[in-house]
Amino acid sequence: MNERVNAAWLVLPEYLGQHVILSAAALAIGILISVPLAFAASRSRRLRWPVMALASLVQTIPSLALLALFYPLLLAISALSVRVSGYGFSALGFLPALLALTLYSMLPILRNGVAGIMNIPPDIIEAARGVGMTERQQLNLVELPLAAPVLMAGVRTAAVWVIGAATLSTTVGQTSLGNYIFSGLQIEDWVSVLFGCAAAAALALIVDQLLALIETGVVRRTAWRVALGVVILLGGVAAAVVPNIHSTPQNAYVIGAKNFSEQYILSALMADRLERTGAKVQQRTGLGSVIAFRALASNEIDAYVDYSGTVWANIMGRRDTPPRLQMLDEMRTWLQDERGVQLLGSLGFENAYALAMRRDRAEELGIRTIQDLAAHSPSLQFGTDFEFLARPEWQGLRDAYGLAFANSRQFQPTFMYQALTSGEVDVISAFSSDGRIAAHDLLVLGDPKGAIPPYDAIMLVSPKRVADARLQAALRKLVNRIPIARMREANLMVDRETDKVDPPAAARWLAEKTGLE
Numbered sequence: 001m002n003e004r005v006n007a008a009w010l011v012l013p014e015y016l017g018q019h020v021i022l023s024a025a026a027l028a029i030g031i032l033i034s035v036p037l038a039f040a041a042s043r044s045r046r047l048r049w050p051v052m053a054l055a056s057l058v059q060t061i062p063s064l065a066l067l068a069l070f071y072p073l074l075l076a077i078s079a080l081s082v083r084v085s086g087y088g089f090s091a092l093g094f095l096p097a098l099l100a101l102t103l104y105s106m107l108p109i110l111r112n113g114v115a116g117i118m119n120i121p122p123d124i125i126e127a128a129r130g131v132g133m134t135e136r137q138q139l140n141l142v143e144l145p146l147a148a149p150v151l152m153a154g155v156r157t158a159a160v161w162v163i164g165a166a167t168l169s170t171t172v173g174q175t176s177l178g179n180y181i182f183s184g185l186q187i188e189d190w191v192s193v194l195f196g197c198a199a200a201a202a203l204a205l206i207v208d209q210l211l212a213l214i215e216t217g218v219v220r221r222t223a224w225r226v227a228l229g230v231v232i233l234l235g236g237v238a239a240a241v242v243p244n245i246h247s248t249p250q251n252a253y254v255i256g257a258k259n260f261s262e263q264y265i266l267s268a269l270m271a272d273r274l275e276r277t278g279a280k281v282q283q284r285t286g287l288g289s290v291i292a293f294r295a296l297a298s299n300e301i302d303a304y305v306d307y308s309g310t311v312w313a314n315i316m317g318r319r320d321t322p323p324r325l326q327m328l329d330e331m332r333t334w335l336q337d338e339r340g341v342q343l344l345g346s347l348g349f350e351n352a353y354a355l356a357m358r359r360d361r362a363e364e365l366g367i368r369t370i371q372d373l374a375a376h377s378p379s380l381q382f383g384t385d386f387e388f389l390a391r392p393e394w395q396g397l398r399d400a401y402g403l404a405f406a407n408s409r410q411f412q413p414t415f416m417y418q419a420l421t422s423g424e425v426d427v428i429s430a431f432s433s434d435g436r437i438a439a440h441d442l443l444v445l446g447d448p449k450g451a452i453p454p455y456d457a458i459m460l461v462s463p464k465r466v467a468d469a470r471l472q473a474a475l476r477k478l479v480n481r482i483p484i485a486r487m488r489e490a491n492l493m494v495d496r497e498t499d500k501v502d503p504p505a506a507a508r509w510l511a512e513k514t515g516l517e
């Protein structure tokens with residue numbers, strides 16, 4: 001069996017189990033809320049419009065954005081709970097994903113439920129009242145059975161939506177089948193991407209068919225079909241729950257990572273250093289920049305690698321660019337005083353944003369620096385990752401050089417580099433430590449005005465782990481040990497498609513080459 005396929009099979013029980021638990025919980029809560037609300041809305045015009053409008057509004061919000069929006073909201077509620085009662089809760093992972101997916105499931109159930117009830121022929125309702133049925137009897141014996149087929153169709157639609165959207169929960173730290181997809185995109189492991197897509201599609205198809213069996217049983221009044229479908233569904237959920245009850249190690253260190261390949265490698269390297277001390281370690285990867293820092297400051301994760309320029313501009317809100325050592329000193333003090341976060345040290349390399357072009361295209365236009373680029377920018381296409389254009393670094397860079405590109409397009413980083421090499425864009429916002437720069441023979445443009453701040457890779461430690469001797473001793477061994485040339489090689493190992501290299505393997509290679517073994 002192909003090594004990548006075998007690796008995907010090994011983690012399937014965990015990914016699939018977590019995905020099933022999340023989807024089942026969200027769908028169950030969605031049904032419990034939506035069905036009574038549908039019956040209430042069908043009886044009240046005043047209630048019907050706002051309920052349906054609100055459910056429709058939720059559907060207009062992209063599911064990824066809905067997931068992300070719940071994290072800061074829950075974080076604020078948890079902080080308030082700590083101040084009021086002394087107890088908080090985790091705002092990362094399962095809870096924000098559960099709430100977002102529950103809201104996402106409600107529209108088809110509500111819409112079909114209201115439509116099913118309101119389309120019951122009036123003479124049937126009148127007949128029920130004529131034989132002396134109470135409101136409860138009318139609901140249970142007449143309306144619910146007649147509306148059930150339409151309602152079940154809504155439940156089936158909601159189930160498919162929830163299972164598909166649950167793959168996005170990886171971005172808020174919840175393990176799911178999306179782990180295959182997000183990590184696969186970052187490391188160009190298309191086997192992993194296809195495996196995740198196929199597993200999610202198969203799960204949705206199986207659940208849909210089981211719900212169809214229940215629907216058929218309701219329509220034909222055959223109890224055995226309903227019972228069989230329910231038993232299989234509950235059995236599947238139970239099979240997912242049991243092995244995952246103790247899947248998260250107690251008192252484990254949690255190492256975070258953002259959503260690009262270098263972060264996966266560094267997260268694996270930090271986890272390996274801690275595991276060598278006998279510690280239990282869990283990794284939460286694929287986090288957005290802001291979510292990663294907030295998770296650290298609120299003790300949701302224990303440590304992760306960030307970049308000095310990101311913290312300086314995005315977290316601290318600074319727009320000046322002091323010398324590198326001064327920036328690190330000021331940053332260390334601010335993080336400790338304002339957030340209780342420890343800047344443990346620099347890893348020894350810098351991963352700065354940089355503008356890069358294909359070497360042949362740059363030579364054709366006579367461009368060596370960003371200053372040279374400015375004169376040509378109105379006729380060039382600019383490609384970036386999803387967040388660069390919204391970052392203060394871009395605003396400073398644009399204003400310093402007067403950059404005004406003909407068009408800007410945003411890509412997932414893997415496809416951004418491919419767009420450059422294929423000629424779809426002329427310039428990209430590259431990462432200086434990325435191995436793909438050398439692999440594609442790209443030219444990194446000089447920054448004579450120093451508009452791009454330093455981006456030292458720095459290890460940050462959460463407030464609760466500042467005094468943790470084991471974590472401190474393990475991670476301090478990484479300080480100033482990783483030169484940029486080695487980091488580029490490790491990134492290149494992951495970014496190129498091979499049959500054997502993955503982030504943990506690249507992390508082990510990096511440890512060996514930098515003398516950490």
